[in-house]
Amino acid sequence: MSVEEGGMPGLGRPRQARWTLMLLLSTAMYGAHAPLLALCHVDGRVPFRPSSAVLLTELTKLLLCAFSLLVGWQAWPRGAPPWRQAAPFALSALLYGANNNLVIYLQRYMDPSTYQVLSNLKIGSTALFYCLCLRHRLSARQGLALLLLMAAGACYAAGGLQDPGNTLPGPPAAAASSMPLHITPLGLLLLILYCLISGLSSVYTELLMKRQRLPLALQNLFLYTFGVLLNLGLHAGGGPGPGLLEGFSGWAALVVLSQALNGLLMSAVMKHGSSITRLFVVSCSLVVNAMLSAALLRLQLTATFFLATLLIGLAVRLYYGSH
Numbered sequence: 001m002s003v004e005e006g007g008m009p010g011l012g013r014p015r016q017a018r019w020t021l022m023l024l025l026s027t028a029m030y031g032a033h034a035p036l037l038a039l040c041h042v043d044g045r046v047p048f049r050p051s052s053a054v055l056l057t058e059l060t061k062l063l064l065c066a067f068s069l070l071v072g073w074q075a076w077p078r079g080a081p082p083w084r085q086a087a088p089f090a091l092s093a094l095l096y097g098a099n100n101n102l103v104i105y106l107q108r109y110m111d112p113s114t115y116q117v118l119s120n121l122k123i124g125s126t127a128l129f130y131c132l133c134l135r136h137r138l139s140a141r142q143g144l145a146l147l148l149l150m151a152a153g154a155c156y157a158a159g160g161l162q163d164p165g166n167t168l169p170g171p172p173a174a175a176a177s178s179m180p181l182h183i184t185p186l187g188l189l190l191l192i193l194y195c196l197i198s199g200l201s202s203v204y205t206e207l208l209m210k211r212q213r214l215p216l217a218l219q220n221l222f223l224y225t226f227g228v229l230l231n232l233g234l235h236a237g238g239g240p241g242p243g244l245l246e247g248f249s250g251w252a253a254l255v256v257l258s259q260a261l262n263g264l265l266m267s268a269v270m271k272h273g274s275s276i277t278r279l280f281v282v283s284c285s286l287v288v289n290a291m292l293s294a295a296l297l298r299l300q301l302t303a304t305f306f307l308a309t310l311l312i313g314l315a316v317r318l319y320y321g322s323h
Helices: 013-039 049-068 089-106 111-118 121-132 140-159 170-177 187-210 216-237 248-274 277-298 303-320
Strands: none
Touching: 013 277, 049 216, 049 248, 089 187, 089 216, 111 140, 111 248, 121 140, 121 187, 140 248, 140 277, 140 303, 187 216, 187 248, 187 277, 216 248, 248 277, 277 303
């Protein structure tokens, strides 16, 4: 039985404690991303190019993996370097890169609130590819748990936080801009594509990492090498704009570092856990996000937030409580 199945038989308490700590850290980092990004704002805008942050995050992950192998934290495989096994990670990097860019283009064809609500469909697409590609069968309880996760994400996006200075319903970003709810047919098509690619990229990477008998740090080295090359090309082809480090502050550096560390934690989840475990981590991070936003940005928690928290708790209980 793999770690994600919940019971973890045969694992000692120290290892189980490390696994739990890793999931908690990842949840905290996911939840802290948006508040930290908000603290980077200057005059209401992010002062650096988003592509710069993505490129630096990939580069940081690559350097951390290389350092891990060099100092011997993870053993290098015996014999010749298995470079042929690096090629499949190019597809992972391409899928992740396509998804990151789709997020940007989606904003042109729908308002932020609609995107936040409908993007929760990627939970369903991930579960679908998880069953098809990894040949896992979900029980009725587990299926219901994932539906509850989707509902929780939609509830939170619909109004889990509110700026006390705004009287308009919905998330603060939508309220501040007074943007009406809308989505175009092309936007809906791109959203479906985004959800499918999101689920496929997660499950494909999990399948790849579990099939290869290589150290995780080496697999990450392959993945992030392709990721750096891809994002370097996207950054260079993005047209004129701020330089790579222009506009960066201490908060921005913290965003890059936390995203890099969280990416490494998630790769461990994919190898030793599952894509479904990742879904629960991301959903639970909504609670952390809301608490930090209330504390740091002085946003107000609404009744919808507490409903979303309840749904997440029920989902966790349903999915893992049956084991």
